[in-house]
Amino acid sequence: MRLATARALLLAAVAVVSLTPLSAQIGEPFGPGAAKLMAMTGRVSVLKDGVEWARTVGDVIQPKQIIITGDDGYAKFQLADGSTFEVFQNTRAVFHDSPGWQEMLNVLIGRVKVYIEHKNGPNHKQVTTQTAVISVRGTVFDVVVEDEDATTFVSVEEGVVDVRHLRFGGSEILLHPGESIRVFRDQPLAKVSDKTDAVHAALRAAAKAVYDILYSRGINSGGSGGGVPTGGTSTGGAQGDKGGKPPTGGNGPPPPPP
Numbered sequence: 001m002r003l004a005t006a007r008a009l010l011l012a013a014v015a016v017v018s019l020t021p022l023s024a025q026i027g028e029p030f031g032p033g034a035a036k037l038m039a040m041t042g043r044v045s046v047l048k049d050g051v052e053w054a055r056t057v058g059d060v061i062q063p064k065q066i067i068i069t070g071d072d073g074y075a076k077f078q079l080a081d082g083s084t085f086e087v088f089q090n091t092r093a094v095f096h097d098s099p100g101w102q103e104m105l106n107v108l109i110g111r112v113k114v115y116i117e118h119k120n121g122p123n124h125k126q127v128t129t130q131t132a133v134i135s136v137r138g139t140v141f142d143v144v145v146e147d148e149d150a151t152t153f154v155s156v157e158e159g160v161v162d163v164r165h166l167r168f169g170g171s172e173i174l175l176h177p178g179e180s181i182r183v184f185r186d187q188p189l190a191k192v193s194d195k196t197d198a199v200h201a202a203l204r205a206a207a208k209a210v211y212d213i214l215y216s217r218g219i220n221s222g223g224s225g226g227g228v229p230t231g232g233t234s235t236g237g238a239q240g241d242k243g244g245k246p247p248t249g250g251n252g253p254p255p256p257p258p
Contacts, residue, residue, distance in 0.1 A: 034060045035077040035095060038084070043070030063096035069110070079104075082117035083125070102126055104136075107152075111144040116159070128166070132183040135162040135172070155180035165189050 037044070037059045045052045047066035061067065061077065067087055069075060075087045077095075083104075087093060091110025096103065104125040105112060116123050116136050127134045127143050130150035134143060138159015145152055154163050156179055162172040163181055168188045173181060183189060 033063050033096060035079050035085075036060050037075060038078050039074075039076040041074050042072035042089070044068070044073050044075045044087075061095055065095050066108075067091070067093050067095055079117075081123060082119065083123065084115045084117075086113040088112070103128055105143075107143055107145050108150075109145050109148075111142065113140070113142050115140050129183075131166050131185050133164050133166055135164075137161055138177075141175075149185045151185065152183040153180065154183070163189065 037055055037057055040055065040057055044055045045068045046055055046061055047053075047068055048062075048064075052068060055061070055075070067075065067077075069087050069089050069091045071089050073087075073089050073091075076084060077087070078084045085105065088111040091112065092108040093110070093112060094106040094108065096105075102125060104114065104127055106128045108130070112127070114125075114127060114136070116125060116139050118139065123136070125136045127136070129143065129145050129152040132152040132154065134141070134154055136159075138156060138161050140156075140158040141161050142155045142157070143152065144155075154161065154175065156175045156177055158177055161175050163175060163183065164170065164172040165183060165188060167185065170188060173189050175181060181189065
């Protein structure tokens with residue numbers, strides 16, 4: 001009798017120990033080095049191993065993968081720490097381009113908007129381009145790579161960010177809410193270019209126009225199905241439009257901009 005009781009208790013203890021790792025994973029659907037696609041519409045894909053793969057809501061992207069949106073594309077991703085970033089149309093950005101996860105994105109062309117989560121304390125991340133390094137001290141900011149020369153426009157909505165020139169180095173420029181700067185490939189950093197809400201109003205208007213267009217195009221479209229190659233190549237423009245059928249994408253439109 002005692003032996004049976006002891007055996008039952010041992011089996012129960014083993015079951016508890018075995019279930020602990022599983023329960024610890026609940027609510028943690030992706031690791032600290034990955035990002036989850038939370039909302040999208042239009043053409044959204046990732047480039048890996050030279051092939052462009054269509055994405056759908058719920059898919060997870062991994063470090064070194066290149067996020068690509070077409071001229072009708074929009075995507076919102078979330079990191080394990082709660083931070084999110086939006087990728088707008090005609091954008092190509094490398095996710096976690098460097099080890100250690102400090103570099104959140106390397107924007108090659110197009111526009112991203114970043115929301116850094118600080119509920120667990122300081123959260124130091126960087127967004128880079130071919131001309132600028134943007135170090136996060138704040139919460140909400142836009143980064144736009146405007147052309148093939150990697151002219152980079154940085155605008156802060158909330159919090160503070162540091163901006164320095166990737167090629168010239170030198171002192172960093174601190175941007176506060178309502179301030180912005182444009183970084184040129186062959187010129188040292190200039191002074192802060194704007195201290196009003198005009199830039200943010202323009203960005204919000206542009207974002208709203210994008211949301212409206214994507215809503216009208218994508219509200220009736222179905223999901224594209226994760227893991228479907230579109231036949232893209234490792235070269236080409238920001239649209240990633242060489243070869244294959246683009247994903248139709250979308251689980252409904254993104255939320256309206258703030």
